[in-house]
Amino acid sequence: MIYVDADACPVKAEVEQVATRHKVSVKLVCNGGIRPSANPLVELVVVDAGPDVADMWIAERAGPGDVVITTDIPLAAKVVEAGAQVLKPNGEPLTQANIGNALATRDLMYDLRAADPFRQGGGKGFAKSDRSRFLNALDQALRR
Structure with missing residues (x-):
């Protein structure tokens, strides 16, 4: 099963594409505003x-x-602990080996933003190479 935290996920179409190829069910979980897929696997x-x-x-x-x-790093930490594989939309895996660091970085960035109200968001944009890396990572994850 593939679970997608779907509200702001930029790779829903790619998930459906790879899941269809592997014949794996997908659950797109959201608060609403997303159109249902005609795909019986989704x-x-x-x-x-x-x-x-x-x-x-x-x-x-x-x-x-x-x-x-x-x-969502806290969600990733919970499901990694439960034994699931986690991928970010850019294809980066979150695992037992790196989830602690990801949580610490998230907390640090939260504290920095709270200390400086003029600090704007940031982070790099979502690129075509991220989409390609995600497709490869999801394909590998489903083969495992």
Whole structure:
């Protein structure tokens, strides 16, 4: 099973493409506003609005053999602990080996933004190479 934290996911179409090729079911979990797919392998799960409701839904279900697509580091930590594989939309895997560092970096950046209200977001944009790297990473994850 592939679980997608779908509200702001830029690779939903790529997930569907790879999942169809491998004949793997997908659950797109969101608070609404996403069109359902005609693909019988893809199910749209609309959860109640609220902070982290979609994340909690995924965390309660994902486990060994599943792949979770998310940029949410706390969600990734929960599902990695449960035995699921995690990929960010740029193809970067989050694993037992690097999730602690990712959590620490997230917390540090949160503190820096809180200390300087004029600090603007940032981060690099989503590039075509990220999409390609994601496709390869998801294909490999499903082969495992």
